[in-house]
Amino acid sequence: MIAALNRRQALAIGVSAATTAILGGSVLPAAAANDYEDLIKKFTGGKVPTVGRVKIDAPEIAENGNTVPMTIMVESPMTPASYVTEVLVVADGNPRAGVATFRFTPDSGIAEANTRIRLASTQWLHVVAKTNDGAFFMAKKEVKVTIGGCGG
Amino acid sequence: MISRREFVQVAAAVAALVPGGWSRSFAQQRMTQAELLKFNSVGNVTLVHVADIHGQLLPVYFREPTVNLGVGEAKGLVPHLTGRALLDHYKIPAKSQAAYALSAEDFAALAKSYGRIGGLDRIATILKSIRAERGNRVLFLDGGDTWQNSYTSLQTKGQDMVDCMALLKPDAMTGHWEFTLGEARVKEIVDTLGFPFLAQNVRDTEWNEPVFKSSVMLDRGGVRVGVIGQALPYTAIANPRWMIPNWSFGIREDDLRKEVANVRKDGAELVVLLSHNGFDLDRKLASRVAGIDVILAAHTHDALPEVVRVGKTLLVASGSHGKFVSRLDLDVRNGEVKDFRFKLIPVFADAIEPNAEMAAKIRSIRAPHEAMLGEVIGKTDTLLYRRGNFNGTLDNLICDAMLEERDAQIALSPGFRWGNSLLPGQSITREDIYNATAISYPAAYRLTMSGARLKEVLEDVADNIFNPDPYYQQGGDMVRVGGLAYTIDIGKPAGQRISGLTLRPRGEPIDPAKDYVVAGWASVNEGTEGPPIWDVTMNYIKRKGTVAPVEADHIRVLGS
Numbered sequence: 001m002i003a004a005l006n007r008r009q010a011l012a013i014g015v016s017a018a019t020t021a022i023l024g025g026s027v028l029p030a031a032a033a034n035d036y037e038d039l040i041k042k043f044t045g046g047k048v049p050t051v052g053r054v055k056i057d058a059p060e061i062a063e064n065g066n067t068v069p070m071t072i073m074v075e076s077p078m079t080p081a082s083y084v085t086e087v088l089v090v091a092d093g094n095p096r097a098g099v100a101t102f103r104f105t106p107d108s109g110i111a112e113a114n115t116r117i118r119l120a121s122t123q124w125l126h127v128v129a130k131t132n133d134g135a136f137f138m139a140k141k142e143v144k145v146t147i148g149g150c151g152g
Numbered sequence: 153m154i155s156r157r158e159f160v161q162v163a164a165a166v167a168a169l170v171p172g173g174w175s176r177s178f179a180q181q182r183m184t185q186a187e188l189l190k191f192n193s194v195g196n197v198t199l200v201h202v203a204d205i206h207g208q209l210l211p212v213y214f215r216e217p218t219v220n221l222g223v224g225e226a227k228g229l230v231p232h233l234t235g236r237a238l239l240d241h242y243k244i245p246a247k248s249q250a251a252y253a254l255s256a257e258d259f260a261a262l263a264k265s266y267g268r269i270g271g272l273d274r275i276a277t278i279l280k281s282i283r284a285e286r287g288n289r290v291l292f293l294d295g296g297d298t299w300q301n302s303y304t305s306l307q308t309k310g311q312d313m314v315d316c317m318a319l320l321k322p323d324a325m326t327g328h329w330e331f332t333l334g335e336a337r338v339k340e341i342v343d344t345l346g347f348p349f350l351a352q353n354v355r356d357t358e359w360n361e362p363v364f365k366s367s368v369m370l371d372r373g374g375v376r377v378g379v380i381g382q383a384l385p386y387t388a389i390a391n392p393r394w395m396i397p398n399w400s401f402g403i404r405e406d407d408l409r410k411e412v413a414n415v416r417k418d419g420a421e422l423v424v425l426l427s428h429n430g431f432d433l434d435r436k437l438a439s440r441v442a443g444i445d446v447i448l449a450a451h452t453h454d455a456l457p458e459v460v461r462v463g464k465t466l467l468v469a470s471g472s473h474g475k476f477v478s479r480l481d482l483d484v485r486n487g488e489v490k491d492f493r494f495k496l497i498p499v500f501a502d503a504i505e506p507n508a509e510m511a512a513k514i515r516s517i518r519a520p521h522e523a524m525l526g527e528v529i530g531k532t533d534t535l536l537y538r539r540g541n542f543n544g545t546l547d548n549l550i551c552d553a554m555l556e557e558r559d560a561q562i563a564l565s566p567g568f569r570w571g572n573s574l575l576p577g578q579s580i581t582r583e584d585i586y587n588a589t590a591i592s593y594p595a596a597y598r599l600t601m602s603g604a605r606l607k608e609v610l611e612d613v614a615d616n617i618f619n620p621d622p623y624y625q626q627g628g629d630m631v632r633v634g635g636l637a638y639t640i641d642i643g644k645p646a647g648q649r650i651s652g653l654t655l656r657p658r659g660e661p662i663d664p665a666k667d668y669v670v671a672g673w674a675s676v677n678e679g680t681e682g683p684p685i686w687d688v689t690m691n692y693i694k695r696k697g698t699v700a701p702v703e704a705d706h707i708r709v710l711g712s
Contacts, residue, residue: 059402060385060402061626063393063401063402144615146389146612147613
């Protein structure tokens with residue numbers, strides 16, 4: 001016979017914690033509208049960002065999708081003449097693409113920030129930096145959110 | 153400039169064919185300790201490496217894989233050559249001792265000629281001999297997966313392995329399965345080891361500070377050697393995170409670059425990465441992180457009779473279960489490796505004299521449990537093995553046990569790469585089952601899972617193995633299945649590899665919306681309930697008396 005199952009057991013091997021937390025057990029509609037491209041366009045005013053100068057430090061595979069450590073760094077002298085003003089972080093697989101926007105001034109010293117983010121599933125992080133002269137730079141990185149449990 | 157002087161010494165030792173039917177004693181005559189240890193030494197530093205012993209104090213039978221598929225840039229490269237292709241690649245004669253040690257070709261027959269391999273007492277003899285010859289040039293490094301996966305290592309929480317390894321006096325180690333003993337126990341052992349446990353890539357989750365030493369500087373043969381440790385980056389995903397809740401892993405490539413710079417700054421003329429990344433990951437890492445002279449690879453259990461070179465970095469893969477000891481002689485001058493010579497020494501138990509001190513220690517550890525472990529619970533008519541990307545016969549046995557003992561429709565068994573082999577006709581003892589199942593989270597769960605969820609699980613595990621980017625590979629093999637058949641196209645992207653899921657034996661398609669009763673073990677989730685998997689398996693074998701699981705034909709593999 002089947003022992004009475006609580007939700008935890010039912011999920012024991014079936015699903016990552018992140019999916020549970022965000023979706024509350026419901027099923028994500030396939031191809032849910034994730035507007036990361038729109039958010040980037042809005043941020044850049046339609047300009048296509050140049051790839052480079054931005055670095056994303058995040059794990060290749062998240063240990064816990066609910067709290068994924070992430071550091072973003074942008075190469076910049078950070079002087080009144082040349083500095084990063086804003087950095088946009090979007091996730092292309094979350095129900096909502098927006099993750100964070102960081103604002104900097106020359107007084108920031110360096111254009112670097114770190115935080116912990118929530119990722120519903122395996123997806124790409126897109127980071128776009130804006131400089132005071134209106135240029136845009138970007139980088140992206142894939143972070144896997146996995147069930148795990150069979151390595152060894 | 154490095155002159156290419158390394159060659160397949162392991163094969164050269166016995167180049168002649170051993171025709172079928174030669175007696176075991178004849179085979180052994182050709183295999184002497186002197187011949188196995190023979191080495192034309194070179195240079196001023198000797199690295200000795202073992203890895204992935206998995207708690208095995210005694211010699212074992214261990215059949216290497218027939219299916220070990222490489223993807224992406226690793227496709228068709230070692231260590232993804234198996235069987236004949238592997239033997240041809242290294243020009244190893246069929247049926248030779250090297251063929252037996254390195255491939256699955258004629259395994260059961262050759263096992264009868266060449267016997268078991270491994271045993272820490274034999275490894276002790278090899279080390280002693282190398283140290284006698286090379287004195288203070290020797291550095292002995294343990295790549296981890298040492299403290300777990302046998303009965304005594306589970307029962308003593310790793311103490312048996314710690315005590316035995318202490319006799320070998322390692323200079324450093326790193327880890328993976330060690331962490332399944334939990335944070336407190338790992339800390340407790342590390343504090344009393346007497347040599348450093350190195351892991352540059354483990355941080356506490358609160359302050360992101362290193363939990364272990366990242367590196368150690370050692371003077372050998374007049375050369376300053378910097379050894380950096382790298383634990384399995386995916387320990388907190390592949391194994392229960394709740395056992396190590398305050399530790400975070402990861403590849404941490406940038407931190408590794410900084411550590412290489414640090415040890416160079418401190419005067420290291422030779423930089424060694426003692427790694428538990430897995431071979432493909434290490435191969436990629438070697439192409440991206442400059443300044444590492446040698447990577448001692450582990451985790452994926454590959455045994456390679458030659459070093460693999462990536463740029464200036466030498467990669468060594470030393471096998472598993474105590475089957476091999478790697479010896480790498482290096483001529484280091486002016487901060488550069490000018491020359492090297494390598495030998496993957498197979499630890500043939502019948503040819504290598506056991507070291508008396510280690511043998512006595514092993515006996516004393518095993519004495520209280522010997523009678524229980526030796527109890528025969530059944531017999532196998534077929535070769536039992538686990539290693540390979542998909543179900544081995546040993547996994548089929550465990551899956552069959554779960555299906556019957558737990559009355560389930562589908563069984564899932566983890567794709568561990570450890571677990572000894574048993575020859576056809578061999579008795580199955582309690583110890584044999586512990587050697588295939590001894591983990592600190594053994595509960596055999598039973599639950600219902602929808603067809604959709606089941607596919608998701610298979611897809612997820614498949615991507616951990618067949619993602620073309622090695623930085624996304626966790627190691628391990630595909631989750632083993634019972635009661636289920638499927639097709640896998642390893643070349644497809646994540647989420648699209650698995651198709652044709654059907655329920656065995658009748659072949660009815662798995663319905664994504666329908667629930668199925670699934671039995672499994674080794675869940676990484678806290679609070680998993682069920683009897684330990686060894687009890688489930690032993691009960692089944694006792695009931696059957698004789699088992700004869702056959703090769704898997706329920707998994708179709710495409711895209712390889």
